[in-house]
Amino acid sequence: MSIQSNLQHIKSTIPPHVTLVAVSKTKPVSDLMEAYDVGQRIFGENKIQEMTEKYESMPKDIQWHMIGHVQTNKVKYMAGYVNLIHGVDSLKLLAEINKQAKKHNRTINCLLQVYIAEEESKFGLDENELLELLGSAEFRLLENIKVTGLMGMATFTEDQTQIQKEFTHLKTIFDKHKTLKTENCDLQIISMGMSGDYQLAIECGSTMVRIGSSIFGGRN
Numbered sequence: 690m691s692i693q694s695n696l697q698h699i700k701s702t703i704p705p706h707v708t709l710v711a712v713s714k715t716k717p718v719s720d721l722m723e724a725y726d727v728g729q730r731i732f733g734e735n736k737i738q739e740m741t742e743k744y745e746s747m748p749k750d751i752q753w754h755m756i757g758h759v760q761t762n763k764v765k766y767m768a769g770y771v772n773l774i775h776g777v778d779s780l781k782l783l784a785e786i787n788k789q790a791k792k793h794n795r796t797i798n799c800l801l802q803v804y805i806a807e808e809e810s811k812f813g814l815d816e817n818e819l820l821e822l823l824g825s826a827e828f829r830l831l832e833n834i835k836v837t838g839l840m841g842m843a844t845f846t847e848d849q850t851q852i853q854k855e856f857t858h859l860k861t862i863f864d865k866h867k868t869l870k871t872e873n874c875d876l877q878i879i880s881m882g883m884s885g886d887y888q889l890a891i892e893c894g895s896t897m898v899r900i901g902s903s904i905f906g907g908r909n
Contacts, residue, residue, distance in 0.1 A: 692723040695904045703898065707891055708878075710754050712901030714739065718746055720905055725751070733775070733899050737763045744770050756899055758812055761785040769793045775840050775880060775899075776802045778812050780822050783834055790833035798837045800880055803862060805841040805855040813841065816862050823869055831873055838878025838897070839863050843886060852886050856893035863894070 690698070696711070703709055710733040713721050721732060721743065730750060734740035735757025744753055752772035759774060761782055768789035777783055777799045790797040801822070804813030814822065822828055823836070841859040843852040859881055867876040880897035882890025887898040 692720055692905060693727045696724050696727055696729060699900060699903060702888065704891065706896060708897040710756070710880075710897060710899045711904050712756065712883075712899050713743070713905065714757075714901065716905050718743055721747065724904065731772075733901075737766050740771075741766055764789045765792075768797065769795075771797060773798045773800065773837070775800045776812060777836075778802045778814055780825065780827055783822075783828065783831055783836075787831040787834045796833050796835050798835050800838045800840040800878060801836055803839050803841045803859055805859050806844040807851070807855075819862070820866065823866070823871075823874060829871060829873070834873055836874040836876070838876050838880060840878075840880035840897075842883075843881070843890075849886075849889065853889060853893060856881055856886075856890050856895070860894035 700709065708731065710731050711724050711729050712733040714735045725748065731752045731754060733754040733756040734743065737755065740753055740755065753770060754773045754775060755767060755771050756775045758776055759782060764785050774786060774797060778801070783799065786797050786799060801819060802813040803819060804815055839859060839862065843855045846852065860879060863876060863879050869876065878897050879895050880899065881895045882898040884900050884903040887900055890898060
């Protein structure tokens with residue numbers, strides 16, 4: 690099946706309130722343009738340099754999402770255009786995003802990454818760290834970022850019961866703390882679910898899914 694028919698099929702399985710991020714890392718611009726030509730406007734990349742090259746050569750009505758782990762020294766390269774940064778897991782990183790956003794006179798939306806998996810390789814905050822961050826005086830001073838939701842990545846396993854438990858855990862944390870509204874925090878998005886488990890994630894309350902291989906085929 691073509692990229693366009695893959696995309697149309699996936700969109701037919703996703704409810705209207707769920708945002709689809711087409712994960713286009715390692716894929717050439719020609720592949721992204723195939724998706725663009727049937728209306729896809731949100732693309733996710735995990736390397737800032739690659740995302741910036743694509744941003745520069747593609748139409749400007751695209752929303753670029755940074756979905757990889759972000760190093761503070763690389764934030765400046767995307768601060769002028771990035772729409773949403775998914776995997777923010779420290780106050781230090783938020784402060785750097787804020788600093789770089791200010792230089793461009795804009796506000797950058799961020800998702801805080803919550804650790805829900807049973808894998809050492811995954812990043813994220815636990816619930817106590819999340820509350821500590823959102824409640825801190827330092828966080829309240831960050832005027833050029835906005836925390837718009839939470840994201841989490843489930844364990845890489847075939848065990849659907851475990852994945853469901855992890856997704857439900859993130860939804861529970863979200864529901865418990867979504868009333869924590871400040872000038873720079875309004876929790877609206879729950880980003881969880883990828884090609885292999887997005888339908889389960891949606892059942893568990895996800896409002897944003899990141900899908901790559903089911904649209905573009907295996908990674909190059």
